[in-house]
Amino acid sequence: MRALIVDPGVAGGLRLGEAPDPVPGPGQLLVEVRHTSLNSAELYFAQRGAPGDVIGFDSAGVVVRGAADGSGPAVGSRVVGFGEGGGFGALRALDVADVAVVPDEVDLGEAATLPVAAGTALRALEQAGPLLGRRVLVTGASGGVGGFAVQLAALGGAYVIGVAGSEDGARWVGELGASEVVAGADEVKEPLDVVIDAVGGAQLVSAYGLLAPGGSLQSVGWAAGRDAVLPVGVTLGSSTPKAIVSVYNGGGLTDRQAQLRRLLALVGDGRLRVPVGWRGPWDRIAEAVAALSGRSLRGKAVLDVL
Ligand SMILES: NC(=O)c1ccc[n+]([C@@H]2O[C@H](COP(=O)([O-])OP(=O)(O)OC[C@H]3O[C@@H](n4cnc5c(N)ncnc54)[C@H](OP(=O)(O)O)[C@@H]3O)[C@@H](O)[C@H]2O)c1
Known part of the structure; x- marks a missing residue:
């Protein structure tokens, strides 16, 4: 798959490249990722990961394979989810428990900013x-x-x-x-x-x-x-x-799905605005990283997967 991979040789430590497809476990969905968002912790991991690693927490996209155990959203559902690593890939295996269905009225790119x-x-x-x-x-x-x-x-x-x-x-x-x-x-x-x-x-x-x-x-x-x-x-x-x-909002929490549903409902009915200060195709990752690390970014950066 295409992915933003760790590369110590480029500015910001991330570039578009190729990585192995993820293999979903029994309680995981396979998601075709359309958008991800950049978080400050990812700047840290981009500098310290091994070359070729696919880091990243937030993904929003469409389910292309349901979970083997039958749980979770069906193929074709628009979803957003969280995981520790793998968020910067064009395909992603996500635990059903860490995913929520995105209502029609919520932009999928904006949804990608919510998990972290x-x-x-x-x-x-x-x-x-x-x-x-x-x-x-x-x-x-x-x-x-x-x-x-x-x-x-x-x-x-x-x-x-x-x-x-x-x-x-x-x-x-x-x-x-x-x-x-x-x-x-x-x-x-x-x-x-x-x-x-x-x-x-x-x-x-x-x-x-x-x-x-x-x-x-x-x-x-x-x-x-x-x-x-x-x-x-x-x-x-x-x-x-x-x-x-x-405050800890990382992996292993049991209320992720409920948290995402509440946030999506607030965005969906217009009470919570997604503060997006930068949005662009993911091959412009260096620009997004420079804005975040240089403190010129306001709110969130959304990366659109091409
Ligand atoms: N506990 C958790 O589970 C958890 C989850 C998410 C994030 N975090 C952590 O929370 C922090 C904020 O995350 P974020 O994603 O909101 O980051 P962010 O988008 O970069 O926002 C951080 C803000 O801090 C301000 N700031 C003040 N001094 C700074 C400095 N020396 N360098 C950089 N920024 C400075 C900046 O605003 P001004 O330029 O206006 O001052 C900046 O907008 C990070 O440390 C992140 O690792 C923790």
């Missing part, structure tokens, strides 16, 4: 508890996870403050429905109930310091690639604890 980025945002917000009337800070709000987190928190009734590192990014985050946009967590003056932190480093330190008693910082990622050095004693001194909680 939107799924992680939803999981982090659910871990944080009720949102109605709460003050929620989203760091990395101009990015993939952040763009969904801003919207989902607003849908849940929160007062959402987005952090964006550029004027252009701030405009983008405002258009997604943030009540307020700041250039850094240190600009926030009032206490926060919830932090969805995709950046780590100094943003995590400032945001944790702003948490009200009982609040939580949901640690999604470390896009800044910097240590977070907490001031002495900052974790002490409240009778109502405040927490730093890890």
Whole structure:
């Protein structure tokens, strides 16, 4: 099959090439992939994978062979799914449990952005508890996870403050429905109930310091690639604890399909916008990688499989 394969010799570490077709297991569908999306973790794996590896998490396409055990969507169904690796191939074997049928009203390319980025945002917000009337800070709000987190928190009734590192990014985050946009967590003056932190480093330190008693910082990622050095004693001194909680939306979760269905329903009825900042054919992968790694990408990059 055609695939974006790891190649340490090219800019960005990925290029269009050939790879062996996947062989589905008994509980897996074979999907002809039409779209995938680029996530920041894939930049990491592109630099560290073996030459020829097919990495990638998100795929959307059409079922070309049903699962041998008879479970899951039939041949011809439009589906989106998640897997650990293999997402950048033109064919993909996906566990039935990690796949959801895409409603007709949802664009298949937009659906391809949901498993990792939107799924992680939803999981982090659910871990944080009720949102109605709460003050929620989203760091990395101009990015993939952040763009969904801003919207989902607003849908849940929160007062959402987005952090964006550029004027252009701030405009983008405002258009997604943030009540307020700041250039850094240190600009926030009032206490926060919830932090969805995709950046780590100094943003995590400032945001944790702003948490009200009982609040939580949901640690999604470390896009800044910097240590977070907490001031002495900052974790002490409240009778109502405040927490730093890890967020995991990778392989092995049992609620993936339910999560995808909920997100697809929100997109389908127009309540959740898919924030696509770049879309193009997959042979332009180097361009998409450069935008993501250079922080010029807003929201998600969708790659159309040719
Ligand atoms: N826990 C999980 O299961 C899970 C799932 C998905 C992603 N993640 C992690 O979550 C983080 C965000 O993922 P994403 O896909 O949303 O990434 P993304 O699209 O690149 O967004 C990250 C945002 O962080 C901001 N940022 C601030 N400092 C940065 C720096 N030094 N370098 C790069 N970006 C910086 C950027 O916004 P500005 O330029 O506007 O500041 C950027 O838009 C990543 O670390 C990723 O690995 C974790």
